[in-house]
Amino acid sequence: MNLAEELDRAIGNGPTNRPLTQRLAAGRRALRRRAAAQVLAAVCVLAVGGVILSTTMDGITTSGDIASEAAQSSDLYETIPPQDRRTEPKLSRQAPIGLDLAGNLVVLEGVLVTRTIQNPMNLTPPGYSMGVMFQFEQETFWRLLHVDATSEGAVFAEGLPRDQTFDEWVSGASEWALKNRGSVGG
């Protein structure tokens, strides 16, 4: 038995073929579908790329952003009243006066301020300094107070220097404080 011939005879030809127009139409439809799918895929890729890029850019801080943030901070500093920005310094009998971080002088009850020199250390905001002459419990004291965003401190006069005026003492204390800023406790 020749299997190939037997199979060829057995298989036959079956029903008539589908019209050629149907074959062509189906092919054209498939081509259009594929083109549409490609366009859709391209749009999706672009959209996903855009989202990823946008998400990535959100995490990048440019120098422009920093400048903008700095400007906003500066504006904030100037527009918020000083008393709202800082808590009161801790005052005691040993430290009856102090500056809050906005540069406002805060005093313990019973303190009489007789003179102040504003910002003798020429600190830039948010830093501030103040020379203060005051009386407390019947004694006169000179103090140089300074404060900035990260630290605060004071220079105490050891008694009242007889060879210096208050202005000279504040000037000298300011130079000393600028050199030793951060290491002087207040």
Place this chain on the structure above:
Amino acid sequence: MTRQRRRREAAYTEFVLARQTHLRRIAYAVCGDWHRAEDILQTALVKAYVAWPRIEPGREEAYVRQIIIRANIDEHRRPWRRERPGLPRIDPPARTELPLEERSALLDALHGLPVMQRKVVVLRHWLGLSVEETAAELGIATGTVKSHSSRALVALRSSLDRSAQAEH
């Protein structure tokens, strides 16, 4: 329509007119149902139309045949393919098999083979492809083709013998 598109359609039309009957017979030999064979052929021809510019000239038939051969012909055996559209006894079945008397014992024996053995018989013993060509078409090893071929021939012979004995 562009010139390129016209060329594509002319070549495709010529190919389909010349080879569709043969290709549909291959599909039928593999699946055993003319309507299913027509569906498989149509799917393969649509894929060929889309891929036509990429098909190597002279390889069009092999391209379509490979799609037909690799089609999942057992899909109709899956549960979701068993639905019967239409109302029973009211709507006539949309597809009918050929009358039983038109089916030969050989064809019955062929369609009684496991799918891969059937495909090997079709490619190797009907279309006359070599072992290597059959292996490439099916994506299997040549040794596997040989073993499928051997088992298929034994099963065919056995089936035909039983059929002959039943007739007498």
